[in-house]
Amino acid sequence: MINYIxxxxxxxxxxxxxxxxxxxxxxxxIGIIITSNIDLGYNYLDAFINEYQFEYYRESLLIxxxxxxxxxxFVAAHLGSKNNDFLVCYTCNNNFDRLRFFCxxxxxxxxxxxxxxxxxxxxxxxxxxxxxxxxxxxxxxxxGLISVFFISIYFSCVSLFLLSFINHFVLVSLxxxxxxxxxxxxxxxxxxxxxxxxxxxFFPIFLIEDKLIFYQDLYIYILIYLGMQVIxxxxxxxxxx
Amino acid sequence: MNMWEISTPISINIKNLTKxxxxxxxxxxxxIELNSGDINLIVGKNGSGKSTLLKCIMRxxxxxxxxxxxxxxxxxxxxxxxxxxxxxxxEFLYNIGRIKGVSRYEIRESTIDFYRFFNLEKYRHxxxxxxxxxxxxxxxxxxxxxxxxxxxxxxxxxTALDFESEKKLISYLNKxxxxxxxxxxxHNPNKFKTRSKRIIELENGTIK
Numbered sequence: 001m002i003n004y005i006x007x008x009x010x011x012x013x014x015x016x017x018x019x020x021x022x023x024x025x026x027x028x029x030i031g032i033i034i035t036s037n038i039d040l041g042y043n044y045l046d047a048f049i050n051e052y053q054f055e056y057y058r059e060s061l062l063i064x065x066x067x068x069x070x071x072x073x074f075v076a077a078h079l080g081s082k083n084n085d086f087l088v089c090y091t092c093n094n095n096f097d098r099l100r101f102f103c104x105x106x107x108x109x110x111x112x113x114x115x116x117x118x119x120x121x122x123x124x125x126x127x128x129x130x131x132x133x134x135x136x137x138x139x140x141x142x143x144g145l146i147s148v149f150f151i152s153i154y155f156s157c158v159s160l161f162l163l164s165f166i167n168h169f170v171l172v173s174l175x176x177x178x179x180x181x182x183x184x185x186x187x188x189x190x191x192x193x194x195x196x197x198x199x200x201x202f203f204p205i206f207l208i209e210d211k212l213i214f215y216q217d218l219y220i221y222i223l224i225y226l227g228m229q230v231i232x233x234x235x236x237x238x239x240x241x
Numbered sequence: 242m243n244m245w246e247i248s249t250p251i252s253i254n255i256k257n258l259t260k261x262x263x264x265x266x267x268x269x270x271x272x273i274e275l276n277s278g279d280i281n282l283i284v285g286k287n288g289s290g291k292s293t294l295l296k297c298i299m300r301x302x303x304x305x306x307x308x309x310x311x312x313x314x315x316x317x318x319x320x321x322x323x324x325x326x327x328x329x330x331x332e333f334l335y336n337i338g339r340i341k342g343v344s345r346y347e348i349r350e351s352t353i354d355f356y357r358f359f360n361l362e363k364y365r366h367x368x369x370x371x372x373x374x375x376x377x378x379x380x381x382x383x384x385x386x387x388x389x390x391x392x393x394x395x396x397x398x399x400t401a402l403d404f405e406s407e408k409k410l411i412s413y414l415n416k417x418x419x420x421x422x423x424x425x426x427x428h429n430p431n432k433f434k435t436r437s438k439r440i441i442e443l444e445n446g447t448i449k
Contacts, residue, residue, distance in 0.1 A: 003339040010336055014327030086323040090339045090384055093299050093315050240302040
């Protein structure tokens, strides 16, 4: 299994991809620094610390969430491509091998999202503690990052799910559009339509009020996620190459 | 390059194999036994079912019927060798080798031999996307042979190879076929100049 995971990582981390990933990480760091409003000065921020601190956490999580989800969708699209599928011909000669191949692919999407959220998480912790006057709300940041991580792996799973039925790159625009649509929702209590409610039942998104809230219990999304993973692995393990 | 030896005969027994893509495309009720000792050449027109037969043996497609084969190491080189463009030749072969259970040391040793055999030494650190079709075919063949397989299945292995490489490969496969089960799908069986060859001609998914 480890060797299958290594293969998927080597497939993913080409020079071009590594460069894009590094730029996105740096971009996220810069975004976090900008949202901290550090340019206003310590004295000013100290005077309005409650307002600015909440905005800082909210906007930082928003940046991380957008970058993380879109990145996760593209990673899933890259790993779910026909080129990657063809590696089955070189590496598998029975159903168990195939199972391991596709499990490894799903595991890599999860590890990748974990890598991104961990890196920005460490940055937020260090930056907030060392360079800003804000009080570090580690509990809030941790819950936020875990939520972002979950949403990322959920949307990457949706991409892999769609690609396992119709393997066309254009199809990954669907989860991106869905995610974008969900980001237009500002309040779960006053939703505009039944369609929004339906979408929210199947796709997770969190809002930040005084705490992080999801539309429905997280375990329902986790069950849907696990169901999709099982279907992805089953469909890919049974299809012809 | 090691010419690994084994003593037990190797065979694949195919019974009533059917893999239908459409009414007249695929393989239909094919029964055959493939044995080591001879080089097994599967010939036939385009669409006669040569590649499908190899894919069935590799279990890359679902099929009806039975394919009995013992758990020997298998090497398979597909006809359409789509490889990860952004990996180098060495990275690709290393990863495939590791998945096939070959140790790091053995991979290093055998790839050095194969690079020399196929004149690929200069290209080992090149990205696969920069290689010519012939070079890609050579990488495709090396990945099939890297784990010293006892069953070797090559789908159109001579495609895109230059004359010299063709000759070397054929002579190598002829030697291997004495102790290994070698199955080759080809349009040019006459290029395999050996007495111990078995030609299996397919037509519309059955043996002619």
